[in-house]
Amino acid sequence: MYQELARTIIKNVGGGENISNFTHCATRLRFNLKNDSKADLQTLKSTKGVIGVVNSNGQLQIIIGSDVSNVYKEILNSNLVVSNDKQEDKKKGLSSIFEIIAGIFTPIMPPLTAAGMLKVVLIIASTFGWLSKESQTYYIFNFAADSIFFIFPVILGYTSAVKFKCNPYMGMLLGGAMIHPSYMALVNAKEAVTFLGLPMKLVTYASSVVPIILVVFVMSYVENFADKVSPKPIRFFLKPLITILVMIPLVFLVLGPLGSITGEGLAVLVNKINTVAPWLIPAIIGATTPLLVMIGMHWAIIPIGFNELALKGFENFIGPGMMVSNIAHGGAILAVALKTKNKDFKQLAGSSGFSALFGITEPAMYGVTLKLKKPLIPIMVAGGLAGLYCGLMGVVRYSTGMPGLASIAIFISDIKPSNVIHALIACGIAFVVGFIGMFVVGFEDIPNENKEKVKKEKKEAKPDLEIGEVMATVKSIADGEVIELSAVKDEAFASESLGKGFAIIPENGKILSPINGTVASIFATNHAIGLESEDGTEILIHIGIDTVRLNGEHFKSLVKEGDSIKIGDVLVEFEKDKVVKKGFDISTPVIITNTFDYKNIIPIKFGKVKAGEDILSLA
Structure with missing residues (x-):
């Protein structure tokens, strides 16, 4: 769904080549276009998934709502955007080096993998006597596999x-x-x-x-x-x-x-x-591979492994360490699958755990490990111990291949028959320590009853209520003047496309919580914050109009995602006078983003108010 929407948006803003820069805020995609006339605004407005379109301050804003980050990611991943100049300018230092190395080596991974697996087949065939190394067939296959390096x-x-x-x-x-x-x-x-x-x-x-x-x-x-x-x-x-x-x-x-x-x-x-410490490199790589992959630094060391293979015909710099790290990852995540009571999460952990054993850790990393965080502990310990064993036993790989059980044959050698045996023992150490370590460390399980189910139940329950029966109230977030949303100088808020609510022109720079509940989300620039009340009311507070352009300057969040909050707690502080001096409208919309869960949302008061006064009644 998001992928299709991303492609439709790119097409109707004039194509990827027409985009000079794009970003997103709490509710909308923001495009700087090379030629505004190429954008088909009418088609964009009628596109399913697009709430509205605003062309303001030289920027095309496409309002998506709470799913904006998902659409933004799909645009980034689409490879249809030719340039994103401002973002490119921000890439400096190590991150830019890693990106360059990744860009150089990623396209050649398929032929490298093909050559490596062909080598595996030849090793197996010659080891079991199916194909003689002296035959011309072996000779031709062998130089074909070596050609990639040449x-x-x-x-x-x-x-x-x-x-x-x-x-x-x-x-x-x-x-x-x-x-x-x-x-x-x-x-x-x-x-x-x-x-x-x-x-x-x-x-x-x-x-x-x-x-x-x-x-x-x-x-x-x-x-x-x-x-x-x-x-x-x-x-x-x-x-x-x-x-x-x-x-x-x-x-x-x-x-x-x-x-x-x-x-x-x-x-x-x-x-x-x-020579000095043969155990050092595999142990370090085995322990830190998950962290290296998360920050992209593994691309900085992969060329060294290729260089070793090309010069010597074998290497221990990345192959053994990355392999046992992936096995440890698989063991820990399979332990999660066994232990969790959540049926959906059990299925995800089970499938991604097996994928990790065979060298593909992305589903486990982003679907389980980073979500729970604690699996990183047994994974790194197990990877480090197994890597240490590889280093002490002198385990090396003789070709390229996925760092997992599927490519274990790249450790087979006629000259050093014990090499593959030690590689298998290291894999066993990684799996057992990772699996048992996960049980020892434990994790906070994800309950079966997810948010969507809770919301659905609440939605089904509320229609039975009388329109006049008050479910909840929303307080003022500051001293100031409450105005109707229709008076806000932003089409997305004024049209109530994002939900009903009110706006307030704050007298000072403190934004307070209007409900008892939790912080659901905070935008990176701290100008917008999402809340969820104890009774399920979902609220978006957007401080000022178009203030995302300040890139967080003059804004400071005093809470973080997941924090419990009470009415009157200070959520965000901002330098009101400096924001106004820079020409920004500080009208602050307070939106009930799950408006359709209620029969009626009734304004209680407009005009001058004090923080904490009742402003909306939800029925």
Whole structure:
């Protein structure tokens, strides 16, 4: 549902290429468009799931209601939005590095997995005597599986160029030059070579990772320079010509050797760590993999594992540790499935636990672990202990593959038969410790009776009441002047599209709770807060009009999601005078978002009020 709505919205705002930036607030999507005339406002207004459309302050606002965050996520995941400039500008530091690495390596995971699993099949076939290593059939399958590593410079030349926003085929051209047979002949001849009168360091770039990424990164700037200096009538051929003339010397004289030294340096560092403390890396990776995956930092270490595999034919940097971490994850989540009394949650934990055993942890991570939080404790302990065992026993993997039971064959070796046995023992340690540890740590179970069921029961009960029978009252959230919603200068609130209620122009900067209940949600910028009363009334307080544009400046929340609150408790403080000085209307709508659960919502008082006075009667 959300995916379809997201696609419809993108199409009718003029397509992804027409979006320069987008975000969302508590109830609406907010788009900055390159060309406003391309947006089909009438179609958007009539789209199912869209409550209303407002074009204000150079921003197209599409009102969705409480489901806005779900639609926003689907737009982000759709890959239909070409640019989101302001958001891109905010990505700095480590997060941007992780994103770049992820963008470079994610597209090549399918062929890497295919090659790794083909290796698994060959290992099994040769181990059980089904296929001789001396046969031509084995020979051909084997070099086909190895080819992915050999042509790394070409493949990574393409994916790196896509990520660095330069011509991907130029990236492939440079990668191809680095593994061309004629260049390889120079390397194999082992004779001194000069280029442009300068001595050239001969390096084998086949199966390398770092050099081509460095090369394409520099090429992105060279290509941009070439674009600027090339006259428009001849830019088509002059731009790529300038790029290749500049890059080839840089590749073979500077960047390639520098990247090679960096890659070899990583290998030396890993070897030194393994020499001094062979247990360290697998233990750390085994313990911290869930955290690394949550923040995206696992992408920072995956290239090191690939580099090790390419240079040595085996690695222990990420493979063993990530495998036992996933097994530990599966064990802990299967314990949750066994222990929970919630039938729906039991099914989710059971299926996602088994998926984790086979290397796919996302359903378990986001469906169970992060929801309960406590499973992280046994998962990390179990992963660390099993990783420690891998390190002490020298467990390595010989190919790529999903880090789980499905790829256990990548640990099989003729040279080291015990390797796979120790890998299986480590998996057993991870599962048992994770499973039992979950029972020891425990967790707060999710009750079978979910919110939807409670709401449904309340909704079914209320129609039996007389219209005049008061179910609840809503108090004033501040000293100030209460006005009708229709007077609010925002179509979504004024039209009561989001629900009935009132608005108040506060005299000071303190927003108080109008009910006894809990804090259901707080928007990141603290300008909007959702509440749920003890009797099920759902309330949205939106401080000011369009104040999301302040990005949280001048707003401070004094509560957090899940907090219990009483009438009169201070929820949010804001610097009223500074907000008004910046030109914002501080009229604050108080909306009953489950309006249809009531027969009638009756205003009690308008005009000057004190905080805590009754304003609405819910019948």
